[in-house]
Amino acid sequence: MTLQEGKDKFIQSWGTLGSNWGINRTMAQIHALLLISPEALSADDIIEELKISRGNANMNIRALIDWGLVYKELKPGERREFFVAEKDMWEVVKNIIIQRKKKELEPMLRVLDELSSVEGEDEQTQMFTEVIKDIKLFSSKADSTLDTLIKADSNWFVGTFMKMIK
Amino acid sequence: MTLQEGKDKFIQSWGTLGSNWGINRTMAQIHALLLISPEALSADDIIEELKISRGNANMNIRALIDWGLVYKELKPGERREFFVAEKDMWEVVKNIIIQRKKKELEPMLRVLDELSSVEGEDEQTQMFTEVIKDIKLFSSKADSTLDTLIKADSNWFVGTFMKMIK
DNA sequence: TTTTTCTTTCAAAAAAAACTGAAAACATCC
DNA sequence: GGATGTTTTCAGTTTTTTTTGAAAGAAAAA
Known part of the structure; x- marks a missing residue:
């Protein structure tokens, strides 16, 4: 080639x-x-x-x-x-995470918060509230995990992550 | 509401x-x-x-x-x-990771492999080869990290990841 | 078998997203 | 100041993606 x-x-x-x-x-x-x-x-x-x-x-x-x-x-x-x-792939990915987190994850978290104000006793409402709560929990965890990731330095992902995760 | x-x-x-x-x-x-x-x-x-x-x-x-x-x-x-x-958010995210990895990350890895066959001594080529090598290294790490993640069980992300990463 | 009910397909239409090119704005030089 | 080179904007056009709806296909019921 x-x-x-x-x-x-x-x-x-x-x-x-x-x-x-x-x-x-x-x-x-x-x-x-x-x-x-x-x-x-x-x-x-x-x-x-x-x-x-x-x-x-x-x-x-x-x-x-x-x-x-x-x-x-x-x-x-x-x-x-x-x-x-920017040629450092870790920087590239980090910046993309920062942008998308700000533009998508954070607004979604705000929407999920608003949705907590739905009230009612029927099955439909219970179910709705339950699902929203789960998604909110998951999203919050993702949010803080990404924050931690963003703070990590350039060589951390390539060098250390695999060891920690194994 | x-x-x-x-x-x-x-x-x-x-x-x-x-x-x-x-x-x-x-x-x-x-x-x-x-x-x-x-x-x-x-x-x-x-x-x-x-x-x-x-x-x-x-x-x-x-x-x-x-x-x-x-x-x-x-x-x-x-x-x-x-x-x-599927209501379990971890399952949802896991399935999305599986699909996108297969449809996008893996094909990209194959392309990067092919691109290694570019040869030449000039600065342009050296630079190209270098960048491709970096991206390939990064992508491979991402690939195996995602494999590990996929194997992890439902409560792992929400429960353990934060402690390990801190 | 024929009818009925439901699902799938796909060509054409509609909608959304991306792109062009020319004009306006801006900046630097003389 | 004006001339020249460069960047930005945006209305109109093109391209791409998504959606429709009607026809064909399948499966169960009659």
Whole structure:
């Protein structure tokens, strides 16, 4: 396999993976491209490489920066912006956890709290309350586990977790 | 909040959560409906409750069964099928992990293996190989960690994980 | 066997999500 | 100040995903 074929395959696979997880294909592809790029790329480099429009590129680069997966890099004497990806996989995963926890787990916990205010004596209500309580317990545990995970350092997952868990 | 309001809110929130994670809204809503339903529901019950078409209901019920999140229940003397949700959250999460691992993590590992066959001495290639190696290492660790997790029993997560991790 | 009841399939329609491109905004240089 | 290079925005378009509904298929009942 040539380098170019390998790159293309990686970009395409990463894009597919992303889209299965509710991240848009282009965003994941830009991330992939930057991951395997030895130097920082400009918006134009990305546009050309992935054959996408300027608007699309801009929006998704911004989103990647918001997620903490890509950094802006300013080259001295250069007017335009360049971009580099965070290459440490643990940092990547950690940032994704932080974002999704904030955008999805925490709002869900708030909804579950509200749902505790449903009252009644009939079987339907009892059942409902019971299920909600279980989900809330589980979600809270997940929430605090993720907090602990986020605080753990870069090499912890790869190095220690397996030993602890065995 | 009345029971009906609570149910509606839960169904809608669960649907939104699902669609953020690449699971279609209707599938998540059917799951939510069954989760909070004290008895098994027929396809018609689901169609009526969620105001969806028969085809849509059927497809998503099948998908939920494939994922191991819903079971078919046959009532004696009844011709049509009834459905119940798996209510144990740990089982739910475990089944989702099993499915996504099989459909996404494992294929990605295979692609990463193929990508190891890219060869060359230049900086571009070195960099590419390095990044792929890192991702592969990380993914393999994730894969075996998830295997361990899947084997763990129902109460392990809620009961023990926090102590081990602290 | 024929009828009835229920389930599955799938082409077409609708809805949702993503993308484009051109114009506006912004920034730097002269 | 104006000219030039770069980024951002967003209405309209395209693409992708989801949903519908009607027809075909299956299984039980008559």
